[in-house]
Amino acid sequence: MKSPNELAAHSDREAWLPLLELAAREVFEIMLGCKLELAGDTVNPVPSEFTGMVGLAGQLCGVLTMRCTAQSAALMTSKMLGIDPRQADEHVWDAIGEVCNMVAGNFKNKLSGMGEGCMLSVPTVITGGDYTFHSLADEGALEVRLLFEGVPILVALEIHS
Amino acid sequence: MDKVRALIVDDSSVMRKIVERSLRQAGIDLVEVREAGNGAEALGALRDGPVDLILCDINMPVMDGLEFVRQLQGVENARGVPVVMITTEGSESHVVQALSCGARGYIRKPFTPDQVKEHVIPVLENHK
Numbered sequence: 001m002k003s004p005n006e007l008a009a010h011s012d013r014e015a016w017l018p019l020l021e022l023a024a025r026e027v028f029e030i031m032l033g034c035k036l037e038l039a040g041d042t043v044n045p046v047p048s049e050f051t052g053m054v055g056l057a058g059q060l061c062g063v064l065t066m067r068c069t070a071q072s073a074a075l076m077t078s079k080m081l082g083i084d085p086r087q088a089d090e091h092v093w094d095a096i097g098e099v100c101n102m103v104a105g106n107f108k109n110k111l112s113g114m115g116e117g118c119m120l121s122v123p124t125v126i127t128g129g130d131y132t133f134h135s136l137a138d139e140g141a142l143e144v145r146l147l148f149e150g151v152p153i154l155v156a157l158e159i160h161s
Numbered sequence: 162m163d164k165v166r167a168l169i170v171d172d173s174s175v176m177r178k179i180v181e182r183s184l185r186q187a188g189i190d191l192v193e194v195r196e197a198g199n200g201a202e203a204l205g206a207l208r209d210g211p212v213d214l215i216l217c218d219i220n221m222p223v224m225d226g227l228e229f230v231r232q233l234q235g236v237e238n239a240r241g242v243p244v245v246m247i248t249t250e251g252s253e254s255h256v257v258q259a260l261s262c263g264a265r266g267y268i269r270k271p272f273t274p275d276q277v278k279e280h281v282i283p284v285l286e287n288h289k
Contacts, residue, residue, distance in 0.1 A: 030271040031179070080175055082182070091175050098173040101220075102270045105249020109269065116252045122172065122222055 013142070013159065016111070021144045023107035024066075024155045027099060028148065032079040039145035039152045046145060046154035049073070050092070051126040051133070052100030056108065059117035061160035063135060064104040066096070068153040070127075075149055097123030103155060136160070165285065166193040166211070170203040170229065171218040171247070176270075180216050180247060180277070187278035189214075189285070200229025204236060211238045214285060217264075219248040219255065230262040243284045247272065 021038075028036050039046075048067035056062050068076070077088035077095035088095070101123045108118050135141070135158040143156045167184060169177045177196050184191055195212065197203035199221040215233075219226035226246060233239045245266035246259045256267050265287075266280040 027271045030273055077175070081178055094173050095175045098176050101173075102249055105251065105270060109249075109251035116254050120220055120249060122220065 016107075016157070017142050017144065019110045020103075020107055020142055020155060020157055021146070023110060024103050024144060024146060027102045027106055031099070031102065032076060034079060034149065036153075037147040039147045046152045047129060048154070049127065049129045050096050052096040053124045053126070054097075054100050054104040055121035056104065056118055057121070058119050060108065060111065060114050063158045064100065064107065065133070065156050065158070066100045066103060066153060067156075068096075068148065069151060072148050072151045072153060093125045093127070097125045100125075107157070163213075163289070164190045164192040165213045166195075167191055167214045167216065168195045168197065168203060168206055168212045169216050170197045170200065170221070170226065171216075172198050172221040173218075174198075176218070176247075183272070183274045183277040184216075184281065186274040187281060189281065200224030200226060200232070203229055204232060207233075207236055207238045212242060213288070214281070215239070215242055215244040216247050216281075217244055219246060219250045219259070227258060227262050230259065230264055234263060241288070243288045245281055245284055247277075 025036050028034055046067055047069045049070040050068050050073040052066045054064045073092050073096050074085040074088040076099060077092045078085040080095050081091060104120050108114060141156050141158045143154060146153050169180050171177045181194050195206045197206045201224040217226045217229060230244055243265040245268060246264045247268045247270060249270045251269040259267055265284045268276055268280050
């Protein structure tokens with residue numbers, strides 16, 4: 001049986017989706033100078049040539065991932081650094097990891113009382129889309145599909161109880 | 162404002178470049194910028210001579226930002242040098258912990274150049 005705290009936390013999770021979306025929007029607007037649009041459910045599947053991952057541990061356990069195309073990854077890097085996308089290659093892993101890290105941090109800071117007891121891992125970035133993501137998270141995933149410069153990206157939070 | 166020698170500590174090279182750009186956009190006249198990927202590298206970078214300002218992330222491999230700030234007190238070149246944390250760790254406990262370790266300011270990522278200006282300029286002015 002779940003404790004009252006666990007039950008409360010579980011019911012809160014429905015309210016987390018807009019916070020996840022807001023966290024991503026703020027990072028892109030402030031650090032990349034561009035607005036994300038909602039992609040809607042018709043965009044399926046979201047291409048994942050680059051996958052950024054940040055683990056969360058403590059009061060909130062899980063993995064936050066951001067998936068995008070190689071072209072979007074290069075464009076994000078160019079916008080962060082103010083360079084041409086063709087010059088972004090050497091920085092793209094670092095940039096995707098940092099965007100993912102900021103979205104994860106911004107999201108947890110928006111969870112009332114949760115940020116205090118939750119730590120973030122150093123980011124990991126996977127390149128190449130020929131893989132299967134299998135999470136052991138038992139509380140399901142929150143997913144937000146957004147358009148970055150017209151191209152879909154996926155921000156997801158896999159939650160462990 | 163006087164010319165400033167800065168040390169930027171972050172495990173992301175992209176973020177180090179963004180922080181440097183934000184400092185220049187804030188009107189800070191950077192004459193020297195040293196970079197380090199973690200706290201241990203930063204302690205090493207201080208052996209090359211003193212700096213006037215340190216901007217430091219918290220979550221880093223090898224040595225995190227809080228441990229770096231603690232150890233900084235024992236480094237002759239760095240005693241009294243103002244440290245501003247720039248981090249995704251935005252909880253009150255992290256802010257309190259950083260300030261009690263000796264940091265003079267705290268900026269949460271994501272940040273605007275204006276926020277960098279707002280937090281860093283007073284710290285530099287108080288250090289004169």
